[in-house]
Amino acid sequence: MPNFYVLESGDGLLFGDKWSYAEMLPPINLGESEKCPICGAAVSDQKWLPPHRVKLSSDEKEKWGDLLWGVGFRLIVTKRFIDIYKKEKLKGIIKIHPPVHVIKFRTGALGHSAPFLPTYHLVDIPWGGANQDDRASGVTFENAAQLKCTHCRQGVTWRKQERVVIEKGSWNGADIFIPRGAPVPFMISERFKKVAEDYGLTNGWLIPAENYAYDERRPGLWYIHT
Numbered sequence: 749m750p751n752f753y754v755l756e757s758g759d760g761l762l763f764g765d766k767w768s769y770a771e772m773l774p775p776i777n778l779g780e781s782e783k784c785p786i787c788g789a790a791v792s793d794q795k796w797l798p799p800h801r802v803k804l805s806s807d808e809k810e811k812w813g814d815l816l817w818g819v820g821f822r823l824i825v826t827k828r829f830i831d832i833y834k835k836e837k838l839k840g841i842i843k844i845h846p847p848v849h850v851i852k853f854r855t856g857a858l859g860h861s862a863p864f865l866p867t868y869h870l871v872d873i874p875w876g877g878a879n880q881d882d883r884a885s886g887v888t889f890e891n892a893a894q895l896k897c898t899h900c901r902q903g904v905t906w907r908k909q910e911r912v913v914i915e916k917g918s919w920n921g922a923d924i925f926i927p928r929g930a931p932v933p934f935m936i937s938e939r940f941k942k943v944a945e946d947y948g949l950t951n952g953w954l955i956p957a958e959n960y961a962y963d964e965r966r967p968g969l970w971y972i973h974t
Contacts, residue, residue: 752914753941754960755924755934756970757817758951767951768811770818770868773801773851782875784900791875791900791928796821800848800870807853809864813951816868823934824848827867829949836943840922843872873934877925879918885930886910901929906964910973912957931962931970 759766778794802818805811816824825833830844848868880887882901889895890906897903912930919925923940926932936944941954955972962970 749916750919751938752935752957753954754912754932754957755936756953756955757815758813758953760953762817762819766811767813768804768806768816770802770804770816770824772796772818772820773803775799784897784902786899787897787902789896789900789902791902793820796870800845801851802848803852803854804850805854812866814949815951821870822873824868824870827869830869832943832947832949838923838940838943840873840877840924841871842874845870873924873926875926876928877920877922878927878935879915880927880929881913881915882929884913899928907931908963910961912960932960
């Protein structure tokens, strides 16, 4: 069975201080969300349509990571990330959008920082690149009867699980993917992990899937156990 890792932001927070994060700027145009092919329930936020305009939380270039996180979009990455991704023939991204327009920083205008700012791209990574094995992951639902669909596991119920285990034979071979049933932003392959470490990609925390736990009644929701 291949080894997988959960990909979180570098400091484990969408709005942390160690790395810059992005905030969407108007006009904010939203399209349809991804839907479960079985029950039709939404399995993602509404798709962010152009123009892709953001402000960054910091004008300090040491805080500009190769991965850029925020709310309202799945992931923004640098051109450097894209170049490495293509060179190493990684799989999982289905669309690379034109460059994001960084309009300003939270502290003000671009100013002297603009010439050093990386080129950022919004990328599309589809839901469903594998399926979580709920039993092996130690999943419990407080109100399992309220689950609307066993395929997407949408429903109003409290969840707890001890790890993330991918169901044997369900992985489509993508190096970055969003598995069905798992409360994670993304998962990555062993190959992606090696590439990330070899090139020193920044603002990504690669957590062994067997150590990634989740509890909706715990502050922060997810945590790491040994």
